[in-house]
Amino acid sequence: MDIFERTRAMFHLPEGVTYLDGNSLGPLPIAAQERVDAMLRDQWGEMLITGWNKAGWMDQPARVGDRIARLIGAPSGSVVMGDTLSIKVYQALASALELNPGRKVILSDSGNFPSDLYMADGLIRTLDRGLELKAPAPEEVAAHLDSDVAVLMLTQVDYRTGRMHDMEALTRAAHAAGALVIWDLAHSAGAVPVDLAGCDADFAVGCSYKFLNSGPGGPAFIYVHPKHATQVRPALSGWLGHEQPFAFDPDYRPGAGIERMRVGTPPVIQMAALEAALDIWDLVDMDAVRARSIELSELFIALVEEKCPELTVVSPRDPATRGSQVAFSHPEGYAIMQALISKGVIGDFRAPDILRFGITPLYTNSNDIIRAASTLHKIMEERLWDRDAYRVRARVT
Amino acid sequence: MDIFERTRAMFHLPEGVTYLDGNSLGPLPIAAQERVDAMLRDQWGEMLITGWNKAGWMDQPARVGDRIARLIGAPSGSVVMGDTLSIKVYQALASALELNPGRKVILSDSGNFPSDLYMADGLIRTLDRGLELKAPAPEEVAAHLDSDVAVLMLTQVDYRTGRMHDMEALTRAAHAAGALVIWDLAHSAGAVPVDLAGCDADFAVGCSYKFLNSGPGGPAFIYVHPKHATQVRPALSGWLGHEQPFAFDPDYRPGAGIERMRVGTPPVIQMAALEAALDIWDLVDMDAVRARSIELSELFIALVEEKCPELTVVSPRDPATRGSQVAFSHPEGYAIMQALISKGVIGDFRAPDILRFGITPLYTNSNDIIRAASTLHKIMEERLWDRDAYRVRARVT
Numbered sequence: 129m130d131i132f133e134r135t136r137a138m139f140h141l142p143e144g145v146t147y148l149d150g151n152s153l154g155p156l157p158i159a160a161q162e163r164v165d166a167m168l169r170d171q172w173g174e175m176l177i178t179g180w181n182k183a184g185w186m187d188q189p190a191r192v193g194d195r196i197a198r199l200i201g202a203p204s205g206s207v208v209m210g211d212t213l214s215i216k217v218y219q220a221l222a223s224a225l226e227l228n229p230g231r232k233v234i235l236s237d238s239g240n241f242p243s244d245l246y247m248a249d250g251l252i253r254t255l256d257r258g259l260e261l262k263a264p265a266p267e268e269v270a271a272h273l274d275s276d277v278a279v280l281m282l283t284q285v286d287y288r289t290g291r292m293h294d295m296e297a298l299t300r301a302a303h304a305a306g307a308l309v310i311w312d313l314a315h316s317a318g319a320v321p322v323d324l325a326g327c328d329a330d331f332a333v334g335c336s337y338k339f340l341n342s343g344p345g346g347p348a349f350i351y352v353h354p355k356h357a358t359q360v361r362p363a364l365s366g367w368l369g370h371e372q373p374f375a376f377d378p379d380y381r382p383g384a385g386i387e388r389m390r391v392g393t394p395p396v397i398q399m400a401a402l403e404a405a406l407d408i409w410d411l412v413d414m415d416a417v418r419a420r421s422i423e424l425s426e427l428f429i430a431l432v433e434e435k436c437p438e439l440t441v442v443s444p445r446d447p448a449t450r451g452s453q454v455a456f457s458h459p460e461g462y463a464i465m466q467a468l469i470s471k472g473v474i475g476d477f478r479a480p481d482i483l484r485f486g487i488t489p490l491y492t493n494s495n496d497i498i499r500a501a502s503t504l505h506k507i508m509e510e511r512l513w514d515r516d517a518y519r520v521r522a523r524v525t
Numbered sequence: 526m527d528i529f530e531r532t533r534a535m536f537h538l539p540e541g542v543t544y545l546d547g548n549s550l551g552p553l554p555i556a557a558q559e560r561v562d563a564m565l566r567d568q569w570g571e572m573l574i575t576g577w578n579k580a581g582w583m584d585q586p587a588r589v590g591d592r593i594a595r596l597i598g599a600p601s602g603s604v605v606m607g608d609t610l611s612i613k614v615y616q617a618l619a620s621a622l623e624l625n626p627g628r629k630v631i632l633s634d635s636g637n638f639p640s641d642l643y644m645a646d647g648l649i650r651t652l653d654r655g656l657e658l659k660a661p662a663p664e665e666v667a668a669h670l671d672s673d674v675a676v677l678m679l680t681q682v683d684y685r686t687g688r689m690h691d692m693e694a695l696t697r698a699a700h701a702a703g704a705l706v707i708w709d710l711a712h713s714a715g716a717v718p719v720d721l722a723g724c725d726a727d728f729a730v731g732c733s734y735k736f737l738n739s740g741p742g743g744p745a746f747i748y749v750h751p752k753h754a755t756q757v758r759p760a761l762s763g764w765l766g767h768e769q770p771f772a773f774d775p776d777y778r779p780g781a782g783i784e785r786m787r788v789g790t791p792p793v794i795q796m797a798a799l800e801a802a803l804d805i806w807d808l809v810d811m812d813a814v815r816a817r818s819i820e821l822s823e824l825f826i827a828l829v830e831e832k833c834p835e836l837t838v839v840s841p842r843d844p845a846t847r848g849s850q851v852a853f854s855h856p857e858g859y860a861i862m863q864a865l866i867s868k869g870v871i872g873d874f875r876a877p878d879i880l881r882f883g884i885t886p887l888y889t890n891s892n893d894i895i896r897a898a899s900t901l902h903k904i905m906e907e908r909l910w911d912r913d914a915y916r917v918r919a920r921v922t
Contacts, residue, residue: 140566142571149574152574153577164562168558169553174539176542177871212608212788212789213789215608222651254619344569344792347792363651375876391609397740397741
């Protein structure tokens with residue numbers, strides 16, 4: 129049996145639904161239900177407080193971090209789980225600025241996910257030392273790498289269009305300009321092969337609930353290059369990042385390496401769901417996932433272009449510069465997406481006019497792609513979105 | 526049936542265990558298992574991404590915040606859930622310092638939980654504008670309230686001894702000195718009646734996994750006085766605290782009131798367990814919980830003092846200045862606690878020499894207290910901890 133037929137059978141996919149929104153929230157791994165239930169019953173229920181040691185809850189953020197490290201080309205002991213992606217952005221950025229203190233510019237791009245820019249803005253206001261955030265168009269980033277740039281902070285894959293930065297080239301260019309680099313892997317981890325170590329990236333952050341399928345609100349991860357991990361003193365210096373949390377020392381002493389990026393008590397129930405999701409990832413090779421993702425993406429683009437000429441492809445044509453999603457634009461994008469969802473094909477709308485479809489080989493096959501394209505075709509051809517749009521608007525109001 | 530017999534039946538309490546560590550991690554509410562399972566199956570599994578609206582995940586942090594507000598004397602719309610307690614400390618402290626910009630001192634006390642002091646230290650380093658953290662002995666705090674103090678940040682109930690600050694008097698004194706006040710309610714919420722509104726407190730933070738029983742890593746809460754909530758611009762300015770998260774506006778605009786204290790995606794699975802735990806809290810009155818807590822605490826102190834003269838009571842004698850826990854000291858405290866746990870009575874040890882017992886009327890009755898005291902008596906009388914200590918040390922090494 130094809131490996132992806134096997135993995136598909138490991139997810140709960142609702143009857144009658146074609147799900148192309150796994151880049152927003154991955155579906156439920158069937159094993160996650162039993163895993164979470166067992167965690168509640170056998171660990172929390174029976175072990176109570178002793179679960180922190182007996183069930184290994186205390187070490188879990190690093191143990192699970194190692195499982196994710198494999199998917200993003202990071203060495204063991206360089207990734208730890210916790211908090212949310214926004215918090216991890218703040219930690220990475222504060223650390224990078226501390227390591228490169230003389231410079232004043234945080235360079236990002238206008239395609240970055242807004243929360244990353246918001247967190248940078250909050251940190252700049254908090255630091256209050258004349259720092260500046262620059263966010264030129266994605267294709268102009270390299271040209272802005274000058275001697276003022278302290279940190280280059282980019283999301284590798286654009287959350288709307290799927291446009292993918294060249295991580296290796298930009299990291300090299302940033303280093304040549306004397307800047308450190310933070311990669312947001314929200315739409316990369318589990319989507320495309322990533323080689324953090326090979327690129328010599330300084331920091332990376334990401335979430336687990338998109339392509340990794342950990343469930344709503346699953347914990348984030350942070351990678352710190354081992355050469356930096358022992359140097360930075362975390363801005364968010366919580367007790368679980370302390371060298372000896374249970375010494376209850378009044379003074380903060382950062383923990384060993386990546387452990388210092390832990391802050392507070394980890395979300396153990398969410399972690400159980402994440403572990404079940406990662407069991408599926410253990411079965412596949414990222415290169416095989418990528419090859420299938422490209423195959424399905426090309427098929428979807430071809431079918432939609434053929435059948436729905438009113439839609440404009442806004443994702444890059446070249447698979448090498450596209451993540452694992454396909455996006456189209458249309459002025460009535462919101463209404464069209466609502467019509468599509470009402471017919472059981474779930475994608476996502478992103479303002480102002482983008483229809484976004486996640487391509488997730490672990491549970492999406494070519495039949496799904498064909499069904500999605502033909503449903504979209506029917507909606508466009510019969511202008512079903514006109515009527516549906518009216519209904520949707522009425523409901524929203 | 527006594528209300529506390531009813532609530533006790535709503536928890537899973539392991540066979541043969543007397544659990545006096547609910548001030549560290551509350552036990553599993555039986556309904557949490559079905560609630561979490563239903564959330565996974567019917568919400569995540571069936572609704573997928575649409576759960577954010579259909580299942581109300583998006584509004585849940587504020588809705589659940591309102592349920593906790595009732596337990597801490599806060600008005601509806603002033604509390605929101607998310608992140609961890611350490612992160613919430615950072616948010617409250619950064620906000621308070623922004624509201625009181627001319628002053629240089631953060632006043633806490635040496636009995637505060639270390640993570641609060643660590644987070645303050647991290648923020649002071651990040652702000653880098655000559656701020657200073659002072660942590661005198663708890664009884665000397667009031668005398669340190671001078672015109673240099675920007676913020677008074679205290680944990681109401683000491684995590685080791687259970688000593689409880691007078692929230693109303695200290696808040697009044699701080700305000701009279703021109704300082705703002707942050708209360709950490711980690712050992713107060715669900716432990717003692719709290720009246721944030723009546724005390725005119727500025728900020729409060731707390732966790733949900735201790736007395737509130739949300740499970741390991743359950744989300745934290747933050748309260749901001751409504752008069753401040755519209756004034757502060759959050760240091761941790763994440764997208765879910767934005768006025769319109771789904772406008773994907775490149776500029777951050779803080780959300781309405783307390784909503785701006787949200788940061789990233791909330792932990793929806795943990796929230797399901799928390800909601801089940803709060804259903805039990807809806808059945809009881811905090812004054813009744815407090816009365817029963819004092820009754821059980823007095824019983825435990827009396828029995829231990831009578832039977833175990835080697836142990837020194839380190840909690841305040843006066844119930845009015847004691848939270849919902851009882852602590853004793855002994856030079857061999859660690860070994861004694863391990864011996865006690867091996868006999869099925871679970872308390873907690875806190876360095877250097879404290880045996881700590883949480884008193885939690887929702888599921889602890891006088892039989893538990895009597896059993897715990899007599900087990901402790903047997904251990905002390907027969908010096909069982911001597912042998913056990915040897916075994917425990919061997920295992921730790």
